[in-house]
Amino acid sequence: MEVQDSHIKGMIWLKILWGLGIFLFISFILWWYPFFAYPIWWQKAVRMGKSWFYLPQGWRGWRLRWIPFINFFIPLLGALLGFGAATSWFSTSTHPFALIFSLVFFSLCLVVQVLSFGKRKKQQIDAYWNLHQQLGIHYTNQGKDISDADLSHLTAFRHQNALREADQRGKLLRVLAERAKMTPLSSN
Numbered sequence: 001m002e003v004q005d006s007h008i009k010g011m012i013w014l015k016i017l018w019g020l021g022i023f024l025f026i027s028f029i030l031w032w033y034p035f036f037a038y039p040i041w042w043q044k045a046v047r048m049g050k051s052w053f054y055l056p057q058g059w060r061g062w063r064l065r066w067i068p069f070i071n072f073f074i075p076l077l078g079a080l081l082g083f084g085a086a087t088s089w090f091s092t093s094t095h096p097f098a099l100i101f102s103l104v105f106f107s108l109c110l111v112v113q114v115l116s117f118g119k120r121k122k123q124q125i126d127a128y129w130n131l132h133q134q135l136g137i138h139y140t141n142q143g144k145d146i147s148d149a150d151l152s153h154l155t156a157f158r159h160q161n162a163l164r165e166a167d168q169r170g171k172l173l174r175v176l177a178e179r180a181k182m183t184p185l186s187s188n
């Protein structure tokens with residue numbers, strides 16, 4: 001009887017550990033993608049010709065090599081974690097349910113990745129275009145004639161400099177969020 005009680009207690013602890021693992025994993029992906037791995041898509045935008053996208057100064061060396069590699073394995077780890085938790089929590093006859101549970105965790109990783117990368121990319125695009133509109137309005141109000149190409153180059157230069165300064169102060173994401181929310185000056 002004592003052996004069975006210790007086996008039941010062991011199973012309960014195993015279920016608690018799987019639950020703790022899932023909690024820690026979800027906490028990790030909610031931190032990793034939006035606050036650490038976001039420059040991956042910014043780098044893709046630069047490669048596609050959007051040279052005004054700012055890449056953080058720390059986005060070199062080991063980060064450039066390891067973060068895409070780690071991002072590839074995070075959804076796979078999520079699927080394994082989901083499968084292991086489902087087989088631990090439910091009876092062994094529910095393996096199809098365990099596969100579904102693992103696919104849910106795999107999909108959760110991909111959804112968090114796409115949403116957080118998309119949010120950071122949209123912030124950078126909005127910050128650029130808000131600045132572009134502000135500069136256009138400023139030069140129009142001054143009566144200066146500036147070509148679209150010159151305005152785009154000036155906007156890219158100021159956008160890069162503002163984000164570089166914020167990056168050096170360690171406030172890149174805060175400044176980017178503020179600049180993305182700014183509204184252009186009225187043309188009155």
